[in-house]
Amino acid sequence: MNNVFDNILGLIGESPMVRLNEVTKDIPATILAKLESFNPGHSTKDRIALHIIEQAERMGLLKPGATIIETTSGNTGYSIAMVSIIKGYKCILSVSDKTKAEKIAYLKALGAVVYICPANVPAEDPRSYYEVAKRLAEETPNSIYINQYFNELNIEAHYQTTGPEIWKQTEGKVTHLFACTGTGGTLSGSAKFLKEKNPDIKVIGVDADGSILKTFHETGEIDKSDIHPYQIEGMGKNLIPKALLFDQIDEFVRVNDELAAYKTREIALKEAIMGGYTTGAVVQGLVQYAAENPFNDTDLVVLIFPDHGSRYITKVYSDEWMKEQGFTNNLVHNYDEVFKTEHIK
Ligand SMILES: Cc1ncc(COP(=O)(O)O)c(C=O)c1O
CATH class of the missing domain: 3.40.50.1100 (Rossmann fold)
Incomplete structure (x- = not known):
C-alpha cells in the first residue's frame, strides 16, 4: 500500500514549501514558504x-x-x-x-x-x-x-525535523531563515541544525510590537516599557523563554498588529494561501528587514508559515473585526472593493 498510515500521527512533518510569487515580488531573492498547516493538526x-x-x-x-x-x-x-x-x-x-x-x-x-x-x-x-x-x-x-516555553525538547523537535527538512528541501542552498518567535522553539531548533551545516545562514526572528524579545536580544535586558497588549496570538512574550536560543538568532524585527493583519489578508488574496495571523507577521517581518538589508537574486529565503487561517475566521479574516481594530487604512486593498459582500434578496 502506498501513502497509507497507521493513524493520523504518521502525517506529522515533511511539510511542503511553496514559492511566493506576488506578495514579495519587489524582493529579488527566491522566497519559499514552509507550510506547517499541512501537518494533520494544521500547525507546526x-x-x-x-x-x-x-x-x-x-x-x-x-x-x-x-x-x-x-x-x-x-x-x-x-x-x-x-x-x-x-x-x-x-x-x-x-x-x-x-x-x-x-x-x-x-x-x-x-x-x-x-x-x-x-x-x-x-x-x-x-x-x-x-x-x-x-x-x-x-x-x-x-x-x-509539557511546559513548552521552558522545555528543551521543544527545540530538539525542530532540530530533528524542521531544520533537516529545510536543508533537504533547499538542497543546502538556503541563505536566510525567518520565523515568528513565541516559545522560540521553531526558530531555535531549525537554526541550530542549519547553522551547523552552514554558519553563514542568516537567522531572523520576528517579534511582536508589545513583546520584550527584540530588546532583550539586543541589550540583554528586559525593558518593561516594551510590554503592552497586542492582538497577534502565538508570537512575542512578556518573559524570556528557555526554548529561545538567542545566540542562534542574528537579528530580530518587530511587527505590529495592523501591518501583520494587512499582510495576512494580502497573502490570501495574492498567493491563495490562507495562513494564520503570524503568517502575515513573518512576511511583514521580511518586508521590513528587506527595506534595511537588500537581498540579491542568489539569496534563498525560507519563511515558516506556522498555521492555517481557518482558526482566524472571526479575527483577521473578519472585515468587522478589522474595522473594529481601526485597520481600515489598507494601502494594498480598497476595503469597499475587496471586502465586499453582496446579499441578493
Ligand atoms: C500561530 C503561531 N505562530 C507562531 C508561533 C511561534 O512558534 P514557536 O513557539 O516555535 O516560537 C506559535 C507558537 O505558539 C503559534 O501558535
Missing part, C-alpha cells in the same frame, strides 16, 4: 507535541491513562489533544482569554478540558495561564506538564 506544534510525549514515554514518565497538561494559545493544545487521543491520554489545557471561541471549540472537539485565563496579567500572577497549568500539574496525579 504537531512536531513538538509528538516529540515531547514520545520522549516522556521513552523515559517512563507517562503511565497508561496519564494526563497531559499545557499552556497554549491554541495550536499546541490542538496538537497535544490529537496525540493524546491516539495514545490514550487525558488532556488539560490552560489558554489565554485572547484566544477566539472557535480555537477553543477545536480543542474541545478533540476532548480537551480547557481553562480560560486572563492574558493581561503578569506571568507570575496566580491567574496567568502559566501559573494555572503549574497548579493543575501539581494537583493532578499521574500527570506531566
Whole structure:
C-alpha cells in the first residue's frame, strides 16, 4: 500500500514549501514558504507535541491513562489533544482569554478540558495561564506538564525535523531563515541544525510590537516599557523563554498588529494561501528587514508559515473585526472593493 498510515500521527512533518510569487515580488531573492498547516493538526506544534510525549514515554514518565497538561494559545493544545487521543491520554489545557471561541471549540472537539485565563496579567500572577497549568500539574496525579516555553525538547523537535527538512528541501542552498518567535522553539531548533551545516545562514526572528524579545536580544535586558497588549496570538512574550536560543538568532524585527493583519489578508488574496495571523507577521517581518538589508537574486529565503487561517475566521479574516481594530487604512486593498459582500434578496 502506498501513502497509507497507521493513524493520523504518521502525517506529522515533511511539510511542503511553496514559492511566493506576488506578495514579495519587489524582493529579488527566491522566497519559499514552509507550510506547517499541512501537518494533520494544521500547525507546526504537531512536531513538538509528538516529540515531547514520545520522549516522556521513552523515559517512563507517562503511565497508561496519564494526563497531559499545557499552556497554549491554541495550536499546541490542538496538537497535544490529537496525540493524546491516539495514545490514550487525558488532556488539560490552560489558554489565554485572547484566544477566539472557535480555537477553543477545536480543542474541545478533540476532548480537551480547557481553562480560560486572563492574558493581561503578569506571568507570575496566580491567574496567568502559566501559573494555572503549574497548579493543575501539581494537583493532578499521574500527570506531566509539557511546559513548552521552558522545555528543551521543544527545540530538539525542530532540530530533528524542521531544520533537516529545510536543508533537504533547499538542497543546502538556503541563505536566510525567518520565523515568528513565541516559545522560540521553531526558530531555535531549525537554526541550530542549519547553522551547523552552514554558519553563514542568516537567522531572523520576528517579534511582536508589545513583546520584550527584540530588546532583550539586543541589550540583554528586559525593558518593561516594551510590554503592552497586542492582538497577534502565538508570537512575542512578556518573559524570556528557555526554548529561545538567542545566540542562534542574528537579528530580530518587530511587527505590529495592523501591518501583520494587512499582510495576512494580502497573502490570501495574492498567493491563495490562507495562513494564520503570524503568517502575515513573518512576511511583514521580511518586508521590513528587506527595506534595511537588500537581498540579491542568489539569496534563498525560507519563511515558516506556522498555521492555517481557518482558526482566524472571526479575527483577521473578519472585515468587522478589522474595522473594529481601526485597520481600515489598507494601502494594498480598497476595503469597499475587496471586502465586499453582496446579499441578493
Ligand atoms: C500561530 C503561531 N505562530 C507562531 C508561533 C511561534 O512558534 P514557536 O513557539 O516555535 O516560537 C506559535 C507558537 O505558539 C503559534 O501558535
